[in-house]
Amino acid sequence: MKIATYNVNGITARLPSLLRWLEESHPDIACLQELKAPQERFPEAAIRDAGYGVVWHGQKGWNGVAILARGADSIERRRVLPGDPEDLLSRYIEASVGDIIVASLYLPNGNPAPGPKFDYKLRWFDRLMLHAAELLASNAPVVIAGDYNVIPTDLDVYSPERWVDDALFRPEVREAYRKLVAQGWVDAVRAMHPTERVYTFWKYLRNAFERDAGLRIDHFLLSPPLATRLTGAGVDRDVRAREKASDHAPVWITIAD
């Protein structure tokens, strides 16, 4: 089976591109981020017509996450990350799809750093670590997919020296990601491509995509019962090259049934 994650940067503007990609790439599960649409304006009918059951958590203007399941109705488990009742941003949704627990997340960007947005990012990371530990302890097959807004290592950025002070690459954030993975998760794309440069995001500015000035910030973390079934991973770069593309490309993994 194929599981994908795709930061669409506005599902209203991206709907034609999204539907084309779903038809071509045919993922069994697709986690979306940055819907940028209120709950009632999610294009549910178009997604269902494309053959997908869907749960989503929208918000006016910003953020927004969804989980699509081909030919299935996933069962929503939660639509907020626990640990802060004051945090109302739509950055997390979790569902059961068959026997797999799937989470779609949009981790805070955190810029400018330092500052309150960076502090919020680190607090969000702390909450994610607590919840992820619980998911691991369940011994279920779990995938936590999405836009982590983390460049894990020098290999994941075209020009590390330009990003040292950025909230995506600062030591505190890399350390938080490292500690999260060290709970026992497998970074699926890196596991399948241990030494290769793999990017998932390219700025719209200055022909970043044409220059391949990219970042790897969209990740899949797999629990051990799912990681043992991992057979492949890749990035649909051709989708990023199209007209009216998101600044992220769809990323996917394949799992033995």
Place this chain on the structure above:
DNA sequence: ATGCCGTGGAAACCACGA
């Protein structure tokens, strides 16, 4: 280089992204 592009919301500019 530090908003150059793109999106959405509100109001013909602004916030925000990474």
